[in-house]
Amino acid sequence: MSKYVDLNSKKIQQLRTQKCWSQDELAAATNLSIRTIQRVEKAGNASLETVKALASVFEVDPAYLQSTKDIQHVTFNFICKYAWLVAFAISSVFFGLWIVDILIPTLKGADFNQQYELHGNFRYLDFGGISFIVGFLCLGSNILIEFLNRKKRSQSHPNANQP
Template sequence: MSLFVKLDNKKIQQLRLQHCWSQEELAVTAGLSIRTIQRVEKNGNASLETSKALAAVFELTPAQLQQQSTIEHVAFHFLVKYGWIAAFAISSILFGLWIVDILIPTLKGANFDAQYELHGNFRYLDFGGISFVIGFVWLSINVFVDFQTRKKQLSSSTSSI
């Protein structure tokens, strides 16, 4: 379970203004630091404790303060996050087809070039290799982005202490 939640920063700012509170007044009322209120209103990052404190002040549930994601956003995020699995699966299928359609018959005595001609000169290894490289780069980018996000969250949480 994550230690951080993404709050709807516009909603929190709007609720604060509806109560005619300054950031400092909201901080005192919620028992939080003014820096925490500034961070939440700026980017929506908050700890679970901050989320609960703000929800109590505004007489809402913590879930009502969280940023709502549309199903399109969630689906797109899922594809971006886990699309590398599809790239690796495609490369595995292509490598497997190359073994079955080209390598095994060649090892049994068939002509290597004739096997490629039989399958329309489709280059399984070329497309499998390209798919593998795409999957590897995709996975590397995801790992890097996750690392940077966690590093940023950690630095913002330690600066509010």
């Protein structure tokens, strides 16, 4: 479980400027380092203790400082994250249909070309292969995005992965 909370950095900057404080003054008011305030306003994440200190100084609920993700953004991320699974499921269906409708009758002696004509020249194998490749591309991009996000988080918090 992450010890860091995603914050709305623009909201924190706005609250600071409403009080006409510099980053130094906010750091002094919260008993935090100037570097912590700079990191919070730049990266938008902080430890729970930092969130509590900021909320106390601004006289707001800590949840008010947290980042709220747009529901469309969350839905898009969900679709991107699991598109590979859908593509593999579709390819499995097409491969299964190819085996049942084309391959098995052909192995039993039916004419291969006649089997395709019987199904209106619908190419199960082609669609299965395309959806399989799309699945691998989606999975590969998902793994790459996760890797880059973890690398970005570890660079902003070098001690975040240590117990």
